[in-house]
Amino acid sequence: MIHKWLHYFPIYESHLEPYRGRDVRLLEIGVSHGGSLQMWRDYFGSGSTIVGVDVAPRVAELAGDRIHIEIGDQGDAEFLRRVAAEHGPFDIVIDDGSHLPVHQIVSIEALWPTLPESSIYIVEDLHSNYWAAYQGGRHVESTFMSWITERIHDLHAFHSEEDGFAPNEWTHTLNGVHVYDSVAIFDKATREVPEHRKTGWPSFDDVPGVEPGGPLEPSHQRQLDALEGRRARLRRAQRRWSTRVGARFRRS
Numbered sequence: 001m002i003h004k005w006l007h008y009f010p011i012y013e014s015h016l017e018p019y020r021g022r023d024v025r026l027l028e029i030g031v032s033h034g035g036s037l038q039m040w041r042d043y044f045g046s047g048s049t050i051v052g053v054d055v056a057p058r059v060a061e062l063a064g065d066r067i068h069i070e071i072g073d074q075g076d077a078e079f080l081r082r083v084a085a086e087h088g089p090f091d092i093v094i095d096d097g098s099h100l101p102v103h104q105i106v107s108i109e110a111l112w113p114t115l116p117e118s119s120i121y122i123v124e125d126l127h128s129n130y131w132a133a134y135q136g137g138r139h140v141e142s143t144f145m146s147w148i149t150e151r152i153h154d155l156h157a158f159h160s161e162e163d164g165f166a167p168n169e170w171t172h173t174l175n176g177v178h179v180y181d182s183v184a185i186f187d188k189a190t191r192e193v194p195e196h197r198k199t200g201w202p203s204f205d206d207v208p209g210v211e212p213g214g215p216l217e218p219s220h221q222r223q224l225d226a227l228e229g230r231r232a233r234l235r236r237a238q239r240r241w242s243t244r245v246g247a248r249f250r251r252s
């Protein structure tokens, strides 16, 4: 038996099709009844090796031809690194395990450094990040969704002008983040400082624009002030949410 949301399939096709027919090594966290491991084995073809990780010991019996199973907790970074050392490096990782944001974060942070160039890391069922039972919520800072936002910032760190916001490992290895309904896909590839060039000839003698550091046009200043008001309201809403969600967890 396989259990997947239907809208994942065209998304997977667009990201995973180039790996078909290659000697791909895939790790899926979350085995359940084993159907998705068989699906990946059939989809990627005879050169593929599929590894499943699950906390439930009974799924060990679902190992088979080109399907390996390791029993352990995805919240245990050491365990995941051992799996990667034994069966990896993995070209594709799919996290379909506990769906707890903290596990999603621990797992990707443990496995990302072990992944080779041109690999893909997928996290499924991110709607859990919006559910209180999973310690989620739109403005909860500890969710995987908030973690993704930080990675999007890291992706842009080459352009930073701020102290304390400098390129890090993510800046150098994360080539793209694709966020769909409930699925996020991370592309791993080495990145250098981006460059840009102009080519061709100007269409005008002078190009109008705003002087860096110069005064803003009154209409732009009004837009900026309006935005600042919205940001302040958002910060207040965030504080109210965190207090309410925290109180709900203390009660339960």
Ligand SMILES: C[S@@+](CC[C@H](N)C(=O)[O-])C[C@H]1O[C@@H](n2cnc3c(N)ncnc32)[C@H](O)[C@@H]1O
Binding pocket: 001, 002, 003, 004, 028, 029, 030, 031, 032, 033, 034, 035, 036, 053, 054, 055, 056, 072, 073, 074, 075, 096, 097, 098, 103
């Ligand atoms: C949604 S099911 C996996 C479904 C399967 N990938 C499929 O597509 O059919 C989630 C699985 O994650 C396992 N799981 C839950 N918590 C886990 C954890 N902390 N570490 C590893 N596996 C876990 C459960 O035992 C369950 O088998």
